[in-house]
Amino acid sequence: MQKNQLIEMKTKHKLIEDDLKYLWHPFTPTEEWENEDPPLIIKEGKGSYLIDIEGKEYLDGVSSLWVNLHGHRKNKIDTAIKNQLKKIAHSTQLGMGNDITIELAKTLISIVPKGLSRVFFSDNGSTAVEAAMKIAFQYQLQRSEPKPEKSNFLTLNLGYHGDTIGAVSLGGIESFHFKFSPLLFQTIRVETPYCYWCPRGSTKPPCSVCSGEEIVTHISNNADRIAGVVIEPIIQGASGMIMQKKGFLKKIRNACDEHDVLLIADEVATGFGRTGKMFACEHENICPDIICLAKGLSAGYLPISATITTEKIFDAFRGEYKEGKMFAHGHSYTGNPLACAAALANLEIFKKEKTIDKIQPKIHTLWQEAKKLEKLNFVGDVRGIGLMLGIELMKDKFKKIPFQVHERVARKITLMVRKEGLAIRPLGDVLVFMPPFSISKKEIKWALKTIGNAIKEIRVN
Numbered sequence: 001m002q003k004n005q006l007i008e009m010k011t012k013h014k015l016i017e018d019d020l021k022y023l024w025h026p027f028t029p030t031e032e033w034e035n036e037d038p039p040l041i042i043k044e045g046k047g048s049y050l051i052d053i054e055g056k057e058y059l060d061g062v063s064s065l066w067v068n069l070h071g072h073r074k075n076k077i078d079t080a081i082k083n084q085l086k087k088i089a090h091s092t093q094l095g096m097g098n099d100i101t102i103e104l105a106k107t108l109i110s111i112v113p114k115g116l117s118r119v120f121f122s123d124n125g126s127t128a129v130e131a132a133m134k135i136a137f138q139y140q141l142q143r144s145e146p147k148p149e150k151s152n153f154l155t156l157n158l159g160y161h162g163d164t165i166g167a168v169s170l171g172g173i174e175s176f177h178f179k180f181s182p183l184l185f186q187t188i189r190v191e192t193p194y195c196y197w198c199p200r201g202s203t204k205p206p207c208s209v210c211s212g213e214e215i216v217t218h219i220s221n222n223a224d225r226i227a228g229v230v231i232e233p234i235i236q237g238a239s240g241m242i243m244q245k246k247g248f249l250k251k252i253r254n255a256c257d258e259h260d261v262l263l264i265a266d267e268v269a270t271g272f273g274r275t276g277k278m279f280a281c282e283h284e285n286i287c288p289d290i291i292c293l294a295k296g297l298s299a300g301y302l303p304i305s306a307t308i309t310t311e312k313i314f315d316a317f318r319g320e321y322k323e324g325k326m327f328a329h330g331h332s333y334t335g336n337p338l339a340c341a342a343a344l345a346n347l348e349i350f351k352k353e354k355t356i357d358k359i360q361p362k363i364h365t366l367w368q369e370a371k372k373l374e375k376l377n378f379v380g381d382v383r384g385i386g387l388m389l390g391i392e393l394m395k396d397k398f399k400k401i402p403f404q405v406h407e408r409v410a411r412k413i414t415l416m417v418r419k420e421g422l423a424i425r426p427l428g429d430v431l432v433f434m435p436p437f438s439i440s441k442k443e444i445k446w447a448l449k450t451i452g453n454a455i456k457e458i459r460v461n
Contacts (some may be wrong), residue, residue, distance in 0.1 A: 012053045015041055028372045032411070039290065045072025048192040048438045050423055059426040061446055063436045066269055068201070068300030070349055071438030078299055080345035084338050093335040100263035101335035105458065109304060111278060111347065117236045118314040120307045120327070121335040125268035125294035126162025128231070128305035132264050132290045133166050134329050135309060136228040139262070142325050147260075154218060154229045154261075157199075158192040160238035161230060164434070169345050170230050173239055175428070188222055194242050196381045196392065205245065211328055212251035223259035228290070230264045234280040234385060237269035240430035241390025243383050246284075251287040262289040262313075268305070269388075272296035272346075273356055273437065276363050276386035283385075289313060299346035300436075304339035355437060363387055365441040366433075369448040376455050378409070391431040391451070395460055403429050409458060415456040449450075 016039060025033055033039060033175060040058075044051040048071050049056045060068060068075070084100060089108040093099050105119040120131055140150040155161075169184040171177050172192075177184075191199040193210035200207040219229060233249050236242040257265040265288035270280035274296065277283060281291070288458065292312070294305035321323035333339075342366045349355060363386055370389055374382050380394030380402075393410055395403045403409045411427035424433060431451060435444070 012121075013051055021065060022063075037416075040423070047071040047073070047438050048440075048443065053393050056421070058418065058421050058423040059439070060436060061422050061447055062432055062434050064300055065295075065425070066274070066434055067295045067298075068348065068436045069272060069296050070299050070355070071436050072300075074349070075300065076349055077299055077342050077345045080341045081301065081338055084341035087337070088336055090333065091337050092332070094330055095200075098335065098337055098340075100337045100344065104340040104347075107344060107347050108293075108308065112291060112293075112308055113279060113281050115287040115310055116291060116308045117311045118309050120309070121340075122305045122307065122331050123303040123333050123336070123339075124162070124305050125266075126164040126167045126225070126293065127331060128268060128292040128294050128307045129161045129167045129264075129266055130164055131172065131226075131267075131307040131329060132230070132292050133170070133306045135260050135290060135307065135313065135327065136264060138327065139313050139316045140227050142319075144316075149225055150227045150261075152186070152188055152225050153214075154188040154190065154222065154226050156192045156215075156231060156236065157189050158236060158239035158242065159230070159232060160236070161232075162268075176238075188218060188226065190218050191234060192239065192242060193244050195245075196383070204397065210245045210248065212245075212248045216251055216255045218263055219255040219259055223261055226261045228262035228264045229256055230266060232266045233270060233288075234275055234283050235270060235387070235388060238283070238427060240392060241384045241432065242390060243385065249281070249284040250286055252282070253288075256289075264288060264290045266291065266292045268292055268294040270298075273350070273359060274386055274388050276356075276360065278350070278356060297346070298339055298342040299349070301342040301346075302336070302339035303333075304336065304343055318393060330373060359387065359437050362437070362439065362441055362444060365444050366448070369445055373448065373452050373455070376452060378455055378458055378460075387434060387437070389433040390427070391433070391455075393429045393431065393455070403460075407460075413451070413454045413458065416457065417450050420450050420454075422450050425453070 022032055042050045043053045048060055050060050108119055109117055122128055122131055140147050155170045159172045161167040161170045165183055168180055169175050191209045195205050195210050198207055200211055232346055234244055253263055267279055271293045290309045292307055295386050298304050317325050317327050370382050373379050373391055378393050379391055380397045381392040384390050395401045410429045412432055414424055414426055
């Protein structure tokens with residue numbers, strides 16, 4: 001073995017050793033990670049592919065956790081960050097402004113649903129949601145006719161809005177959240193419209209849940225104490241790509257209008273083209289009172305998020321210093337110029353490359369191929385929208401018997417397809433495929449065929 005090869009081999013081994021010794025991986029069972037052979041450690045990215053320390057390429061089937069849009073090392077975004085570095089890396093937004101942050105805010109207002117006008121920046125989806133909650137709560141205290149009794153939030157079971165305490169309080173995925181229940185504040189919870197596992201036992205939709213009747217009733221009955229309804233519009237991502245029926249979101253918007261309740265749309269996962277439109281709210285042609293954006297905002301380059309509100313809400317925070325109406329909330333890296341430069345370049349790509357139009361044929365191909373998976377023995381449901389696909393696995397699809405948690409079937413499939421060069425990450429026993437927009441139709445076909453082949457190879461007791 002040549003000297004350079006020996007050094008490279010030792011370096012790779014040392015990286016794995018140091019990872020296992022020093023790192024704590026999120027949402028990753030320690031025993032499984034320590035026993036992976038070998039653990040997947042990424043060194044580079046190029047286009048739609050990740051490259052590990054061995055030089056092996058993997059199609060990035062979940063966009064590096066739903067954030068990457070145009071592929072890795074997109075020249076326009078790389079250049080924008082480099083150019084910004086020649087000016088300044090960071091300056092605070094507390095009592096100051098900077099040019100690139102102003103430009104990004106103006107650009108965002110030009111593309112979000114009409115009616116939104118004020119941008120509050122933070123650094124991830126959880127903080128975007130936390131800001132939205134605090135804004136909604138404080139708005140009720142300071143509006144022209146204050147309503148301090150409106151201090152609660154209505155949320156969906158199986159919702160996911162992030163991992164900070166406030167965001168977890170809104171969430172409803174038991175496996176993620178139950179351990180922290182003593183720390184959380186109470187919300188008004190309503191059933192998720194999960195048609196495959198209908199909470200009302202209906203065999204034919206629409207039931208009262210998926211039709212929107214139940215959530216509208218809850219809004220009506222509790223309006224005097226609800227500050228806002230918080231919802232992932234059209235599709236609930238982390239709970240397993242659960243789709244809402246057409247008209248569900250529109251009914252909520254109408255009920256909120258009728259009963260003086262704010263609608264907060266968590267578009268952290270659905271924003272920036274994932275559903276086939278720039279924002280999921282566009283599918284129902286509605287404008288929320290507050291929208292939360294993150295993930296794809298910088299196309300997977302740097303942490304940045306935005307909480308965007310109406311002028312009516314913003315006006316409630318006006319007043320003399322002695323009145324104490326300012327929004328006493330912020331982050332050290334709010335409006336970070338490097339992240340803003342990446343985000344602005346991302347939005348310019350959407351405009352110049354006509355990204356939304358270009359992904360439509362890829363969406364068509366994805367769903368053509370996805371439908372083929374429905375025929376497989378262990379596939380209970382195939383669902384999603386745009387380039388967001390969920391494949392729910394079942395031990396017996398006909399009797400609707402799920403796999404046991406300890407069987408870890410989805411993880412086994414994940415490791416099987418990884419050997420073929422496809423990187424995906426499941427949600428429980430729901431396989432998720434959410435590729436970057438740079439993926440080709442040929443690669444989509446290959447990826448779903450690879451997933452299908454792996455499902456066929458599963459053996460059960």
